[in-house]
Amino acid sequence: MTFLFRTSFRKQGLLIPVLNAVRGMSTGSPTPPFTTLSISRPADTITHVEFCRPEKRNAMNKAFWSEMVDCFNQIAEDKECRVVVFSGAGKIFTAGIDLMDMAGDIMQPEGDDTARISWNLRQIIVKYQESFSVIEKCPKPVIVAIHGACIGGGVDLITASDIRLCTQDAWFQVKEVDIGLAADVGTLQRLPKVIGNRSLVNELALTARKMYADEAKSCGLVSRVFPDKETMMAGALEMAGEIASRSPVAVQGTKINLIFSRDHSVQESLNYMATWNMSMLQTHDLMKSAQAAMEKKSLKDIIFSKL
Numbered sequence: 001m002t003f004l005f006r007t008s009f010r011k012q013g014l015l016i017p018v019l020n021a022v023r024g025m026s027t028g029s030p031t032p033p034f035t036t037l038s039i040s041r042p043a044d045t046i047t048h049v050e051f052c053r054p055e056k057r058n059a060m061n062k063a064f065w066s067e068m069v070d071c072f073n074q075i076a077e078d079k080e081c082r083v084v085v086f087s088g089a090g091k092i093f094t095a096g097i098d099l100m101d102m103a104g105d106i107m108q109p110e111g112d113d114t115a116r117i118s119w120n121l122r123q124i125i126v127k128y129q130e131s132f133s134v135i136e137k138c139p140k141p142v143i144v145a146i147h148g149a150c151i152g153g154g155v156d157l158i159t160a161s162d163i164r165l166c167t168q169d170a171w172f173q174v175k176e177v178d179i180g181l182a183a184d185v186g187t188l189q190r191l192p193k194v195i196g197n198r199s200l201v202n203e204l205a206l207t208a209r210k211m212y213a214d215e216a217k218s219c220g221l222v223s224r225v226f227p228d229k230e231t232m233m234a235g236a237l238e239m240a241g242e243i244a245s246r247s248p249v250a251v252q253g254t255k256i257n258l259i260f261s262r263d264h265s266v267q268e269s270l271n272y273m274a275t276w277n278m279s280m281l282q283t284h285d286l287m288k289s290a291q292a293a294m295e296k297k298s299l300k301d302i303i304f305s306k307l
């Protein structure tokens, strides 16, 4: 962590939440109006979202699925926030879908006949898909920090995130086939694009075998493995600080164009990029950043307008 960061934390009286995050501890209870998410501000431009249901191993109950949408829509609108760190409180990152709380919605959908039941079920699935798509739609980069187990819905969540870090004890499991369903909220669509090895994706999704940290790193699911949660949280916050020091015009434009190009041809993506930058290149941030580079100044010393 940089000196600048530390002074910024102290200046704002935010040293304790930062230390808690760095220690990998829960920052406390969920933050109202949320019941499953705890939101803290380790620095003025960084939002830490912690999945906070440790006693249930962060199983994804109904409240979680809707709170994710509210939380990330709010972050998308929050002009102070430039980057998000997402982690899980307690023993593991997440046990996936809450098998107790969600059974009704999925196994006994309402409707007078097959068509209406199917229609209602479709709407439920689309709604749950949005709980993770909202991470991708949020223009602020999301760094996800994974410790212990990341099961089922957890893999859906992390594949919608921009940067994945994990601890040496982390393991990943596309568990859906074990509970009798095909994963339907993002894993089957995003994991092949993340890993780029179809055979491995097929193997993981069809057998539900566990994949441990070293393999996750070697196949590209995560970009860094840390010895423990405390070190990982410190690494995540340091990385968040690096991103947050850059121009938000440049950072958000980079996220949006990377996602666009993942889903389009090179030529379509170049066209999109040209149209994007024909306005974004007119930002003051370009001159400020270029000048800092010429003067060998740290970008942490440059003030960019909020976005």
Ligand SMILES: CCC/C=C/C=C/C(=O)SCCNC(=O)CCNC(=O)[C@H](O)C(C)(C)COP(=O)(O)OP(=O)(O)OC[C@H]1O[C@@H](n2cnc3c(N)ncnc32)[C@H](O)[C@@H]1OP(=O)(O)O
Pocket: 055, 056, 057, 059, 060, 091, 092, 094, 095, 096, 097, 098, 099, 100, 101, 106, 124, 125, 128, 149, 151, 152, 153, 154, 175, 176, 179, 183, 184, 185
């Ligand atoms: C349309 C939506 C589509 C979404 C699909 C998503 C699908 C999936 O996510 S499939 C994966 C489902 N998850 C599982 O099968 C995992 C089940 N849990 C476990 O295997 C273990 O709990 C785990 C290895 C995660 C942790 O083991 P540990 O010994 O550390 O803890 P436990 O004593 O087992 O559990 C502690 C309490 O947490 C409750 N709990 C754990 N997982 C879930 C869960 N998935 N759903 C609901 N509750 C869960 C567990 O019951 C214990 O509660 P209590 O007895 O009250 O203490």
